[in-house]
Amino acid sequence: MLSSGTFPDRLKYSEVIPIYKNGDTEDLSNSRPISLLTSFSKIMEKILHKRIYQIFDQHKLFEKEQHGFRQNASTETATFNLLNTILKSLDSKSTVSGLFLDIRKAFDSVDHSILLSKLDFCGISGKNNKLMKSYIKDRYQRVVMNDKNSNKLVSTWKQVKRGVPQGSVLGPLLFLIYINDFPRSIDNCAEAVLFADDTSIIIVKANVQEYKHNIKIAIQEINDWFCSNSLTIHYNKTHYLQFSTKKIQRITISHNNN
Numbered sequence: 001m002l003s004s005g006t007f008p009d010r011l012k013y014s015e016v017i018p019i020y021k022n023g024d025t026e027d028l029s030n031s032r033p034i035s036l037l038t039s040f041s042k043i044m045e046k047i048l049h050k051r052i053y054q055i056f057d058q059h060k061l062f063e064k065e066q067h068g069f070r071q072n073a074s075t076e077t078a079t080f081n082l083l084n085t086i087l088k089s090l091d092s093k094s095t096v097s098g099l100f101l102d103i104r105k106a107f108d109s110v111d112h113s114i115l116l117s118k119l120d121f122c123g124i125s126g127k128n129n130k131l132m133k134s135y136i137k138d139r140y141q142r143v144v145m146n147d148k149n150s151n152k153l154v155s156t157w158k159q160v161k162r163g164v165p166q167g168s169v170l171g172p173l174l175f176l177i178y179i180n181d182f183p184r185s186i187d188n189c190a191e192a193v194l195f196a197d198d199t200s201i202i203i204v205k206a207n208v209q210e211y212k213h214n215i216k217i218a219i220q221e222i223n224d225w226f227c228s229n230s231l232t233i234h235y236n237k238t239h240y241l242q243f244s245t246k247k248i249q250r251i252t253i254s255h256n257n258n
Contacts, residue, residue, distance in 0.1 A: 005130035045169035068196030102237035106197035108163035
């Protein structure tokens with residue numbers, strides 16, 4: 001595999017089990033698809049994961065805003081950074097608010113061509129990039145579930161044209177690489193705190209007019225980045241919240257800026 005730059009085709013077939021999350025049980029969007037892969041596939045993936053992670057870690061390629069699926073980072077470090085930024089801003093009497101984004105089907109929406117170009121940009125090139133292309137391309141999956149009488153139902157095999165395999169060893173790391181450049185897209189107007197696809201944006205300014213201006217810029221830059229990377233924000237689950245230590249006049253965002 002490593003010498004030829006080819007991931008074995010027989011290891012690229014997965015069975016998807018829909019795991020119910022919440023809401024209407026008849027609505028498939030309320031279920032999370034978990035891929036069941038072979039043990040041999042996961043052994044291969046662990047080798048690739050270790051090599052790619054070492055490259056990104058040694059060369060400090062991961063953005064510090066990302067706390068998901070990384071060594072010495074967790075939900076605790078993400079929460080600390082988020083709260084620390086908010087409290088320090090309030091201490092300095094600045095106006096501070098947060099945009100809490102929900103990405104629609106984030107892991108399933110990854111564009112393979114964009115991912116491969118980002119891997120190449122970060123040094124995973126040549127035969128290594130060929131291997132990663134072989135890993136994510138031409139994958140097939142089928143859905144397996146039980147009916148009300150516990151009878152096993154199986155769909156036909158279908159080719160996977162987007163996304164990284166959920167339930168895989170490499171999937172989370174590849175997703176981190178895919179969104180790794182997002183914090184830099186809003187670097188001049190806001191701060192980001194990420195845990196995988198959970199995205200929090202903090203906007204801080206002492207001057208109210210500059211603050212309003214930064215909100216508009218941040219929304220536009222966020223929208224541009226998501227469009228360029230073929231990801232979609234779930235606006236019904238995205239929230240804007242202004243923070244304060246006392247009752248103040250709330251700053252609203254017009255519908256045209258959403």
